[in-house]
Amino acid sequence: MEILIVLVVIGLIIVFVVGLYNRLVTLRQRVREAWADIDVQLKRRWDLIPNLVETVKGYAAHERQTFEAVTKARSDAMAAAQTGSPEQRAQAENALGAALLNLRAVAEAYPQLQAIQEFKDLSENLTATEDKIAFARRFYNGNVRDYNTAIQTVPTNIIAGMFGFTPEQYFELTDPAQREVPKVSFS
Numbered sequence: 001m002e003i004l005i006v007l008v009v010i011g012l013i014i015v016f017v018v019g020l021y022n023r024l025v026t027l028r029q030r031v032r033e034a035w036a037d038i039d040v041q042l043k044r045r046w047d048l049i050p051n052l053v054e055t056v057k058g059y060a061a062h063e064r065q066t067f068e069a070v071t072k073a074r075s076d077a078m079a080a081a082q083t084g085s086p087e088q089r090a091q092a093e094n095a096l097g098a099a100l101l102n103l104r105a106v107a108e109a110y111p112q113l114q115a116i117q118e119f120k121d122l123s124e125n126l127t128a129t130e131d132k133i134a135f136a137r138r139f140y141n142g143n144v145r146d147y148n149t150a151i152q153t154v155p156t157n158i159i160a161g162m163f164g165f166t167p168e169q170y171f172e173l174t175d176p177a178q179r180e181v182p183k184v185s186f187s
Contacts, residue, residue, distance in 0.1 A: 021163060033143075038133065041133040042077070042093060042133065044129050044132075045129045045130070046078055048122060048129060052103065053067050053103065055113075056103060056107050066103055069102065070102070073096040073100075074096055086169040093133075097130070104123070107123070140171050144168045145170075147168055151165045152167070
């Protein structure tokens with residue numbers, strides 16, 4: 001009888017450990033899926049930017065510095081996507097967002113450009129993509145929060161330590177200067 005009780009207790013402990021392990025794997029997979037969603041939206045933004053730049057370029061040829069800044073920020077963001085951590089990617093993507101704000105400000109200075117349907121379509125697509133990126137970031141960060149909380153709380157922290165689960169990084173701004181609204185001057 002005592003052996004049966006010991007086996008039942010051992011069996012329950014094994015089921016409990018397996019359940020915790022599976023929960024951690026599920027949470028880690030949700031983080032990875034959320035990161036993939038961010039990738040999809042960032043790729044969409046990268047694809048829209050050259051078309052938007054070319055459209056605006058025809059009307060604002062003397063704003064070359066703004067176009068170069070957008071192009072460089074896009075290249076930096078794409079490079080960070082290949083090799084960067086979430087923190088590095090966030091910095092590059094936030095710099096790209098700031099450059100896009102400057103591009104939009106340049107576009108607003110040319111009323112005739114606002115009337116072109118291609119520009120309107122590109123601008124609307126870019127705005128929708130920016131909204132999707134913001135949602136994807138929130139979704140990713142929520143999943144990272146749940147995963148990091150799980151690996152740091154008892155009793156899952158014991159299982160996480162035994163099986164090498166490590167915290168994930170949030171997709172956030174790290175440079176306070178990136179939180180400031182960019183200044184645009186047409187002088």
